[in-house]
Amino acid sequence: MSVLESRVPSLRVRSANGAPVVARGRYVLYWMIAARRTRHSFGLERAAEWARHLGRPLVVIEALRAGYPHASDRLHAFVLDGMAENAARLEAAGAVAYPYVEPDPGQGRGLLGALARDAAVVVTDDYPTFFLPRMVEAAARAVAVRIEVVDSNGLLPLRAAPKAFPLARSFRSFLQRELPRHLGDAPLPDPLRDLPRPGAALLATDVIARWPPTALAALADPAAIVRGLPIDHAVGRVATRGGPAAASLAIGRFLRDRLARYVDLRNHPDETATSGLSPYLHFGHASAHEVFARLAAHEGWSPLRFGRVAAGAREGFWGMSAGAEAFLEQLVTWRELGLNHAAHAGDDQRYESLPPWARRTLDAHAGDRRPILYDRTQLEAAATHDPVWNAAQTELVREGRMHNYLRMLWGKKIVEWSPSPREALATMTELNDRLALDGRDPSSSSGILWCLGRYDRAWGPERPIFGTIRYMSSESATRKLRLRAYLARHGAR
Ligand SMILES: Cc1cc2nc3c(=O)[nH]c(=O)nc-3n(C[C@H](O)[C@H](O)[C@H](O)COP(=O)(O)OP(=O)(O)OC[C@H]3O[C@@H](n4cnc5c(N)ncnc54)[C@H](O)[C@@H]3O)c2cc1C
The missing domain is CATH 1.10.579.10 (DNA Cyclobutane Dipyrimidine Photolyase, subunit A, domain 3)
Known part of the structure; x- marks a missing residue:
């Protein structure tokens, strides 16, 4: 088998199990667990690259478990908003979407393994927190085909840092040295072009019968889905809609209406000057790369504008407006400081x-x-x-x-x-x-x-x-x- 030519940086890809790619596999399986979107995602891009390279269709499973800690109407509905949208876009691009809403805790057990049996390679997201690292490790032990774990978390690849940084200043200083060489490596806005088309009966019927995918029409009504699930109904749905489209609107609204006020007014609750992006970033409906690219375009920025600043200085590094610098201090320094800790110190919350x-x-x-x-x-x-x-x-x-x-x-x-x-x-x-x-x-x-x-x-x-x-x-x-x-x-x- 020839070597995959990939534009996904090797620092962002690791094998979870050292198992081989199985050329006779019927499809490439992308297990969407953290970057829950179809754009600006290194994981999905890598899976699509494998699909084109092997000439196999791409199957994307996006599952929502019933038994994760704090599962509630609120969290489920937000994720479901995205699942409906992702499944529709995947199908339109010629991939096979497998949205799966687990009806009871534990019922989804075995689904990934069953789908992986017919896969040439499995690609999933590297997310250093919550139950996800344990879930990927367990899958890696159970699956005989190669599982690749891909880091789409932030502008800095998790593995570009040598250790957990104890202070924002030392991390910022490291970012200022290291980040410029990674900024050119952004995921494609649309990684799904030219996918090999799936034939009929691609997925094993026993898998579909045991773990029925949720129909697109049903996904369109998250309220009805959550009503029937054994999750915490006391934590109810909120007005904020989930999903990549809502995330994209929120990015646009922030750049248009709030960025100019961010530096002076973000601490004032009456002013609504912050982005409100954290839920979208958390569930992977928004990509830090997309936010950065749109901010840079809005600022007319290019890497030639990097400023010369004292190591670790909070302002002036990017050579952007004061609002943009202050925003990037949160989006990049503080957000990725947490990711750095989780990746290198095991998300130690004790x-x-x-x-x-x-x-x-x-x-x-x-x-x-x-x-x-x-x-x-x-x-x-x-x-x-x-x-x-x-x-x-x-x-x-x-x-x-x-x-x-x-x-x-x-x-x-x-x-x-x-x-x-x-x-x-x-x-x-x-x-x-x-x-x-x-x-x-x-x-x-x-x-x-x-x-x-x-x-x-x-x-x-x-x-x-x-x-x-x-x-x-x-x-x-x-x-x-x-x-x-x-x-x-x-x-x-
Ligand atoms: C007690 C406590 C609990 C917190 N819990 C969470 C949490 O569960 N999830 C969460 O994402 N943030 C948490 N934060 C950090 C911060 O409050 C939120 O990220 C921020 O309020 C989100 O609003 P925004 O998207 O409008 O932020 P903006 O000001 O628009 O910032 C843009 C992005 O930068 C990141 N960011 C901003 N501030 C911080 C920060 N202090 N630390 C790390 N990243 C930051 C977020 O991803 C945010 O979306 C917590 C802070 C405190 C003090």
């Missing part, structure tokens, strides 16, 4: 993963009296004495998101009102990951553990409960931020 200085100071204050304590039920119900916190929590419960600045305050107050930092960590993780559309992400761990000192430094004066961990107060937030409309919208009625 209290013990905090830097030693943070643990020392929190432990030294573990016995401090906590004048105000709330249990998880009170917190979840937004039933504290603090109207700003309650409004932020209410936004999370009702809308599945929380304004970024208030998210930091939200976490800091949970630290202050919990019996111990460990309990605060558990409460933040539970509420964030269950209620937020963008939860269960490397950025979830970054944000939550940041509230306890990860990626931060010691701040004086030393205080009760916090020690030298950075402290935040609702009073100061109320003084500094434009919040009135936000409180009217989400506050007590």
Whole structure:
């Protein structure tokens, strides 16, 4: 068999099992688990390359399990919005879409293995968090054909970094040296051209009978699907629609209406100046490469504009407008710092993963009296004495998101009102990951553990409960931020 000529950078591709490509396989199987989109995806591009190279049709399975932690109407509906769209686009491009919604936990077990039996090669996404790495490892043990795992996560390939960076500054400095050589390697906007056409009866009938794919017509009504599933119905659907088309609209809206205001107004909840892209990035409906390419086009940017800055400087590196630089600081430095940690330190969300200085100071204050304590039920119900916190929590419960600045305050107050930092960590993780559309992400761990000192430094004066961990107060937030409309919208009625 000749060697595959691939435009997907080799640093982004690894074999999960060392098994061979089976030339007599009937199709190439792409197992879409994280980059849930049909555009700007290295994984799908690699699978399409294999399909063309081997002259085999491309089958794409996008599955939605019933039993993953925090499965709810909210998360399911968001994913289903994307599944409907992906399946339609795949079929239109000549691939075979296999959308599968698991009716009960465990029922989908065996499906991947059964589809892989007739595959020449399986390609899937490299995502360093949640249950996905374990799921891919298990498949790699069970499947006899080559499984390739492809990293479409960020602008920097996960394996381009040698280690987990402890601070944003050192990571930024590394990015400034390393990233320019990777920026030219972007995934194709449309990787699905010229696919070999599938013949009739491509998929084994026993597989289809045992694990029936969800019909396109049924996918069009996510509300009806989620109603019948054994998932958490208490966490309801929200107004934000999922899917690549909604993600694309959100990118356009951000560039058109918000980017120019981002640098000055992003911390003010009343101003709606941030992108709202995190749920789309989390579920892979949006690609960081697409966001970057559209931002660069909007800015008329080319790599000739890279600035000369001191190593690790926060502004001036890109040579873009102040708003674009500030946005890339979040989209690239902070988002990919979390990915870097997850990839190189195993997404360690334990209290013990905090830097030693943070643990020392929190432990030294573990016995401090906590004048105000709330249990998880009170917190979840937004039933504290603090109207700003309650409004932020209410936004999370009702809308599945929380304004970024208030998210930091939200976490800091949970630290202050919990019996111990460990309990605060558990409460933040539970509420964030269950209620937020963008939860269960490397950025979830970054944000939550940041509230306890990860990626931060010691701040004086030393205080009760916090020690030298950075402290935040609702009073100061109320003084500094434009919040009135936000409180009217989400506050007590
Ligand atoms: C306690 C706490 C919990 C958090 N939980 C999550 C979470 O579950 N999922 C999540 O994606 N982010 C989380 N964050 C980070 C941040 O709050 C969100 O990424 C951001 O608010 C998303 O809004 P946006 O898309 O409008 O951001 P924008 O300001 O428009 O930023 C663009 C993108 O950059 C990334 N980004 C922005 N801020 C951060 C940050 N501080 N750390 C890492 N990436 C960032 C996101 O992907 C975001 O979509 C958390 C922060 C804290 C303090």
